[in-house]
Amino acid sequence: MLQHMSSIVWLLIHTVEEMGDRVARGRFPFRLSIFFEQTERTGVGSIPLVSLVSFFIGLTMALLTGYQLQTFGQERLVPALVGIAFTRELGPLMTGIMVAARIGAAYTAELGTMTVSEEVEAIEAMGIGPLRFLVSPRVLAVFLLLPCLVVISDVTAMTGAALISRWAFDIPFRSFFDIALENVLIRDIIAGTVKSFLFGLIIGLVSCYKGLSVRGGAAGVGDATTSSVVTSITTVIGFDTLCNIVIVALFDK
Amino acid sequence: MNDAEKTIVELRDVHLAFGDNEILSGVNLAIPERGRVVILGQSGGGKSTMLRLILGILKPTSGGVLFKGHDITGMKRRRLNQMRQRMGMVYQYSALISSLSVRDNLSLPLEELTRKTRAEIDKAVDEKLAMVGMTEARDKMPSELSGGMRKRIGLARGIIMDPQLILYDEPSAGLDPVTSSVINELIISLSDAIGATSIIVTHEMESAFKIATHMAMLFQGRIIASDTPENFKSSTDPVVAQFISGDTIGPINEGTAKP
Ligand SMILES: Nc1ncnc2c1ncn2[C@@H]1O[C@H](COP(=O)(O)OP(=O)(O)O)[C@@H](O)[C@H]1O
Ligand SMILES: [Mg+2]
Numbered sequence: 001m002l003q004h005m006s007s008i009v010w011l012l013i014h015t016v017e018e019m020g021d022r023v024a025r026g027r028f029p030f031r032l033s034i035f036f037e038q039t040e041r042t043g044v045g046s047i048p049l050v051s052l053v054s055f056f057i058g059l060t061m062a063l064l065t066g067y068q069l070q071t072f073g074q075e076r077l078v079p080a081l082v083g084i085a086f087t088r089e090l091g092p093l094m095t096g097i098m099v100a101a102r103i104g105a106a107y108t109a110e111l112g113t114m115t116v117s118e119e120v121e122a123i124e125a126m127g128i129g130p131l132r133f134l135v136s137p138r139v140l141a142v143f144l145l146l147p148c149l150v151v152i153s154d155v156t157a158m159t160g161a162a163l164i165s166r167w168a169f170d171i172p173f174r175s176f177f178d179i180a181l182e183n184v185l186i187r188d189i190i191a192g193t194v195k196s197f198l199f200g201l202i203i204g205l206v207s208c209y210k211g212l213s214v215r216g217g218a219a220g221v222g223d224a225t226t227s228s229v230v231t232s233i234t235t236v237i238g239f240d241t242l243c244n245i246v247i248v249a250l251f252d253k
Numbered sequence: 254m255n256d257a258e259k260t261i262v263e264l265r266d267v268h269l270a271f272g273d274n275e276i277l278s279g280v281n282l283a284i285p286e287r288g289r290v291v292i293l294g295q296s297g298g299g300k301s302t303m304l305r306l307i308l309g310i311l312k313p314t315s316g317g318v319l320f321k322g323h324d325i326t327g328m329k330r331r332r333l334n335q336m337r338q339r340m341g342m343v344y345q346y347s348a349l350i351s352s353l354s355v356r357d358n359l360s361l362p363l364e365e366l367t368r369k370t371r372a373e374i375d376k377a378v379d380e381k382l383a384m385v386g387m388t389e390a391r392d393k394m395p396s397e398l399s400g401g402m403r404k405r406i407g408l409a410r411g412i413i414m415d416p417q418l419i420l421y422d423e424p425s426a427g428l429d430p431v432t433s434s435v436i437n438e439l440i441i442s443l444s445d446a447i448g449a450t451s452i453i454v455t456h457e458m459e460s461a462f463k464i465a466t467h468m469a470m471l472f473q474g475r476i477i478a479s480d481t482p483e484n485f486k487s488s489t490d491p492v493v494a495q496f497i498s499g500d501t502i503g504p505i506n507e508g509t510a511k512p
Contacts, residue, residue, distance in 0.1 A: 021331050117346065117348060118344055118348035119348050121310060122342065122344060125308045125337060126337065127334040127337035128362060
């Protein structure tokens with residue numbers, strides 16, 4: 001476990017170093033075409049899944065909490081509850097899990113297959129740094145696009161919650177969003193954003209590391225892909241908990 | 254090898270172990286410039302590993318690997334990458350980038366490592382494809398090619414940067430006899446055409462004698478013989494003699510062969 005952690009940090013450092021070498025020679029560190037291919041896959045390609053799942057989770061959350069709160073006549077708390085929960089916690093977490101499963105698995109399988117067929121080694125043997133060439137555009141794509149997906153997740157979740165609240169608890173759209181915005185603090189938004197970037201980085205690094213360290217042919221690629229998804233998701237949840245503890249300890253007294 | 258010949262690669266007492274498993278235990282070998290050196294050895298004997306050491310992909314546990322007089326074992330990555338640009342590697346299973354077309358596979362190192370213009374790159378790609386007789390495959394994907402064709406593209410990629418040293422890992426393994434001969438002839442003509450030194454790793458004797466100007470035998474982690482092909486043929490060393498004749502009884506499989 002610790003060994004993996006240090007290997008992943010090692011991967012990050014060496015990738016940055018390779019990129020630095022490249023920039024020092026006056027060249028762009030990676031191919032923009034590969035970067036845009038990955039952003040398209042990671043970002044645009046994940047929108048349907050992320051928005052669909054978030055929409056239903058937001059809706060369900062509003063419905064369940066609303067019925068509980070209604071018994072105390074407090075169903076007007078629903079918008080604040082869903083708003084805070086998503087911007088600060090569920091948006092980054094759910095999106096992180098979905099992207100780990102969808103994109104992390106793809107990165108690992110792709111790089112793993114390339115490792116097994118010696119393509120990665122061939123790139124290294126040519127003197128083209130494989131880390132800057134293969135890893136940097138992928139990590140950067142998921143690092144930059146996860147926060148965008150989180151915004152989409154937050155918005156669709158709120159939409160789902162607003163729709164059901166209007167139907168079940170007679171809260172008009174306009175006042176749903178007004179109440180939500182009144183209660184979501186800048187602090188929640190910052191916490192959510194920081195988490196999003198962090199989770200993106202974790203997913204990118206873990207999945208690339210797992211791909212590049214594949215051993216043992218096709219079966220090895222399968223094992224690495226499974227392990228990549230499991231590790232990404234547990235690491236994301238672990239860091240989420242850590243962030244929450246830090247935030248609560250520092251700000252929420 | 255006479256002293257007037259320059260050496261381009263030198264392995265000095267190279268030891269390499271993966272965990273407790275020592276693969277190379279004191280390899281000494283000097284590769285003369287412009288030669289075609291065939292390294293013979295058993296499967297799993299560490300031949301590919303030796304090529305990886307020369308490319309600096311693996312680091313020896315101890316010992317030195319010199320390319321043009323520079324020890325690459327402790328070299329910084331940036332310097333090492335510059336050294337690698339003067340070497341070309343032809344992989345046993347070609348190792349073409351499967352997501353790129355043949356043309357993009359060949360132009361990749363030129364685009365990444367040189368400041369050549371598009372037109373110069375296209376010209377170099379066409380030239381190298383013509384040298385291996387694969388001009389018509391230019392816009393194909395690697396998955397559309399047969400093993401022999403892929404091998405030829407691998408050859409073309411190996412020489413795309415006009416390297417001073419070309420490394421071949423089992424170039425004729427797994428090919429039919431005719432294709433295998435074609436590859437052998439290509440190896441000879443390519444190294445002449447660009448004036449490069451070649452190191453060819455193989456366990457196929459027929460190809461070996463066709464290509465070699467110099468031979469070396471790797472056995473139990475050491476180079477036990479290094480000589481001209483003629484002297485190799487008439488070698489009295491029991492290991493070399495058994496390897497060349499392909500006998501099942503001899504020192505190579507001592508203890509495993511049934512009399
Ligand atoms: N990365 C590695 N990790 C552990 N063992 C390895 C590695 N690469 C090669 N080996 C082992 O080293 C030995 C020599 O391999 P190799 O150089 O590929 O042999 P050859 O090319 O002569 O058939 C084999 O027993 C192989 O299992
Ligand atoms: Mg081999």
